[in-house]
Amino acid sequence: MKTLLELDGVAARYGPVQALTDVSLVVREGEVVAVLGANGAGKTTTLRAISGTVSRTGAIDLDGKSLKGGPEAIAKAGVAHVPEGRGTFVDLTVTENLKLGAYTRRDRSVKADLERIAEYFPWMTERGGQRAGTLSGGEQQMLALGRALMSRPRLLLLDEPSLGLAPMVVREFFRIVRQLNEDEGLTVLVVEQDARIALRASQRAYVLEVGHVALTGTSSELEGDESIRRSYLGY
Amino acid sequence: MLAAAFTDFMQQVVSGLASGGIYALLALALVIIHRSTGVINFAQGEMATLSAYIAWALIAHHSWGYWPAFAATLVISFVGGIGIHTAVIRPVERGSVLRIVIVTIGLLVAINGFVVWQWSGEPQQLQSPFGTDVYDVGGVVVAAHDIGTITVALGIVLLLGALFRFTKVGLALRAAAVNPEEARLVGVRVSWMLGLGWGLAALLGAVAGMLTAPTVGLDPNMMAAVLIYAFAAAILGGIDSPIGAVVGGLLIGVLLNMLSFLSQYGMFDWFTEELRLPMALLIILAVLLVRPHGILGRPEVKRV
Ligand SMILES: Nc1ncnc2c1ncn2[C@@H]1O[C@H](COP(=O)(O)OP(=O)(O)OP(=O)(O)O)[C@@H](O)[C@H]1O
Ligand SMILES: [Mg+2]
Numbered sequence: 299m300k301t302l303l304e305l306d307g308v309a310a311r312y313g314p315v316q317a318l319t320d321v322s323l324v325v326r327e328g329e330v331v332a333v334l335g336a337n338g339a340g341k342t343t344t345l346r347a348i349s350g351t352v353s354r355t356g357a358i359d360l361d362g363k364s365l366k367g368g369p370e371a372i373a374k375a376g377v378a379h380v381p382e383g384r385g386t387f388v389d390l391t392v393t394e395n396l397k398l399g400a401y402t403r404r405d406r407s408v409k410a411d412l413e414r415i416a417e418y419f420p421w422m423t424e425r426g427g428q429r430a431g432t433l434s435g436g437e438q439q440m441l442a443l444g445r446a447l448m449s450r451p452r453l454l455l456l457d458e459p460s461l462g463l464a465p466m467v468v469r470e471f472f473r474i475v476r477q478l479n480e481d482e483g484l485t486v487l488v489v490e491q492d493a494r495i496a497l498r499a500s501q502r503a504y505v506l507e508v509g510h511v512a513l514t515g516t517s518s519e520l521e522g523d524e525s526i527r528r529s530y531l532g533y
Numbered sequence: 534m535l536a537a538a539f540t541d542f543m544q545q546v547v548s549g550l551a552s553g554g555i556y557a558l559l560a561l562a563l564v565i566i567h568r569s570t571g572v573i574n575f576a577q578g579e580m581a582t583l584s585a586y587i588a589w590a591l592i593a594h595h596s597w598g599y600w601p602a603f604a605a606t607l608v609i610s611f612v613g614g615i616g617i618h619t620a621v622i623r624p625v626e627r628g629s630v631l632r633i634v635i636v637t638i639g640l641l642v643a644i645n646g647f648v649v650w651q652w653s654g655e656p657q658q659l660q661s662p663f664g665t666d667v668y669d670v671g672g673v674v675v676a677a678h679d680i681g682t683i684t685v686a687l688g689i690v691l692l693l694g695a696l697f698r699f700t701k702v703g704l705a706l707r708a709a710a711v712n713p714e715e716a717r718l719v720g721v722r723v724s725w726m727l728g729l730g731w732g733l734a735a736l737l738g739a740v741a742g743m744l745t746a747p748t749v750g751l752d753p754n755m756m757a758a759v760l761i762y763a764f765a766a767a768i769l770g771g772i773d774s775p776i777g778a779v780v781g782g783l784l785i786g787v788l789l790n791m792l793s794f795l796s797q798y799g800m801f802d803w804f805t806e807e808l809r810l811p812m813a814l815l816i817i818l819a820v821l822l823v824r825p826h827g828i829l830g831r832p833e834v835k836r837v
Contacts, residue, residue: 349718374722385715387708396709401701402720449719 299326301362302485303348305451307380308356309509310340310347317343319509323455330479330486332496332517334531335506338457340488342382344506345455348372348487349379360453374402376452382461384442388431392422395430395441399448408448415444418474436467443474449486456488460495468492493531497521505530536672538798543673545790551679552762553786556739559756559763560770560778562734562812567818568773569710569730570626572633576640578760580617580735581645581742582753584610586652588743588753589659599662614735618728622645648753661712661747682744689740690779693733697775706730757809762786765813768820771830780829785813 303325313348318340325331333341336417347354348365350372358365365372373379379398396415400408416423419440425433426524439459446454457474460468476499478484490496497503497517504514505526512530513520520526527533559577559723566574572748584606591602621640625632663681667674697703708716709726714722742756749755766785770777789809796804804812826832 329568351714351718370720370722379718381715383717385718387712387715389711390704394704396715397701398704398719398721401705420539443720476651487732522766 299328302327302329302360304357304359305344305348306357306359308347308354308358310343310352310354312343312352312370317352317509318347321356321506321509321511323504323511323514325365325485325487328479328483328487329486329502330475330500332493332500332503333487333506334493334496334503335490335512337491338508339412339506340509341506342457344378345381345487345489349377351379351381373449376449377455378446378449378451378453379455380442380446380457380459382457384438386430386433386438386441386445389431390427391427392430392433392441393426395445396422396448399445400450402449411448411450415447416477418447419444436463436471439463439467439471440474443471447478449465452485453487454484454486458484458489458491460490460492464529468495475499476494493527494521494533497531539675539823540672541797542794544675546787547673547675547683548679549787549790550783551676551786552790553766553783554683555741555744555782556735556762556766556785557779557782558686558689558744558783559735559759561693561735561775562741562765563763563767564770564772564775564778565730565734565737567767569727570622570633572630573736573764574636575634575637575760576617576644577734577738577763578756579644579648580610580614580642580740581745581759582756583613583648583742584739585742585746585751585755586648586657586661588739588744589657590652592660592699593657599660603743606743607736608746610735610739611732615728616732617735618672622731623724623728626724639765645753652753654753656750656752659743659751665813678747685740685744688749689737693737694775700728746798760790761810765816765820767827768817768826770828773831774827774829777827777829781827785816788816789813 301324305321305323308318308321321344333344335341343352346352348358350367350369360377365375387398396412397408400411411441420450422441422444430438433441459471472495475486479486488500497520500517502514503517503520505512513526559581562577563573573691587609588602588606591597591605592599617640617746622633622634663677666677668677696709705716705721706726706729709721709723710730713723745755745759753756762785763782766781767778769784770781788814792801792804792812795801820827
């Protein structure tokens with residue numbers, strides 16, 4: 299498979315706090331890759347480095363081309379980032395949130411895509427006029443996913459989608475992600491605290507430890523190795 | 534007697550709506566900037582004055598027709614608003630709210646000084662595009678300028694509303710104002726949108742200035758009082774609600790005229806024209822105390 303995203307020696311800091319020291323990872327086209335690690339390991343910062351919301355050093359390539367510029371340019375290059383806490387536009391309606399997802403697109407098939415999204419999330423059509431801020435947490439997470447899909451991303455970045463959601467909603471969320479991956483070949487890099495569910499949903503995984511990659515392997519390898527599970531994944 | 538009172542009443546309503554329309558435009562400008570920067574643009578009135586002077590200069594010194602001058606002034610003001618954002622607001626945008634406030638106050642002083650330096654403080658006459666005709670509608674005397682003002686103000690408000698509601702750039706403007714971080718993630722150039730907001734605010738101010746000058750006379754301080762009424766309108770309607778600003782503007786215009794009307798008929802007979810401005814301040818204070826989010830604003834909900 300072709301390499302879609304490549305991080306090589308990425309480092310990032312917030313003022314005096316060195317959040318990433320040396321992160322290198324690869325995501326191939328059509329893969330679901332998980333990034334795991336304890337609180338403060340640098341998972342969110344890794345995604346922020348990719349989407350350009352934090353300044354970084356080191357190389358990040360999308361499809362062989364260096365990802366440069368601010369978040370707007372990187373969004374336009376085909377990276378959709380669903381941030382920690384979902385980043386819904388709470389004052390805007392469901393439909394407006396979805397339309398904003400397609401902001402970088404110039405083609406005219408946005409309407410067709412709204413219908414395509416509705417196949418995954420039928421309630422979004424009926425409740426298109428509802429203010430996003432009044433949706434439940436699970437619905438907002440689904441909306442954030444739907445909005446990201448509206449951009450027809452080459453790469454989808456998900457930051458802790460399970461945060462604050464009931465187990466059933468989390469399973470439903472990852473079921474949809476897997477379905478998108480299988481049916482449409484969507485490439486996903488997902489950050490999760492909940493290693494168990496992330497390993498089930500992904501093909502490969504990286505484990506971060508204080509700003510660098512501590513280990514990597516296929517998801518089934520990591521899941522099957524009890525000592526790794528105990529010492530790194532905490533279950 | 535009753536019929537006379539009714540025509541007086543209607544007359545006050547019409548002229549209240551006309552001045553209210555102007556307050557609404559300026560209040561809308563304040564709201565647009567407040568939503569995106571979190572501050573009140575104290576220079577909004579002077580920006581409007583400058584626009585009115587530009588229109589006057591085009592007509593008086595360069596013998597342009599009224600409407601071409603009107604259109605050109607809108608374009609100049611729009612571009613100027615974007616320029617002000619780029620040159621003086623953007624550099625301090627990331628700082629504290631206080632810094633932006635101080636910059637807008639500096640801007641107020643600077644524009645006022647510029648106007649006096651360029652055109653002297655002498656009052657000038659900017660004509661009304663609607664002429665000085667008055668119509669008699671069933672005994673109610675209405676000035677063509679008032680009708681024109683109401684029409685133009687409503688027209689601009691509707692156009693702007695359509696821009697915000699139905700266009701892609703309008704959606705991006707709203708998203709950028711309230712959730713700048715998330716807006717950048719979906720590819721919206723937030724700083725352009727903020728600049729565009731300043732451009733629109735300057736354009737609204739230009740219309741307000743050009744409509745105010747014919748009645749109060751064009752002079753460097755002509756918008757000072759109007760700005761206070763616009764503050765009152767924006768606060769009354771809800772400082773973050775564009776529709777609230779419009780409703781608030783019309784309400785303030787009509788409300789103040791109602792006081793004049795009632796004082797003619799023995800009620801509130803202490804009320805004189807000199808008390809209009811203090812009354813507006815009283816309204817600001819009362820709204821802030823009783824209902825800080827105004828009529829149509831949403832109360833600030835803190836998430837726990
Ligand atoms: N805005 C910030 N300012 C200062 N330090 C920060 C900031 N954001 C993150 N950090 C620090 O950078 C390090 C990495 O944070 P990051 O958010 O990437 O961790 P994480 O793996 O996503 O953690 P969590 O699982 O808790 O979300 C932490 O030490 C954190 O305290
Ligand atoms: Mg995180």
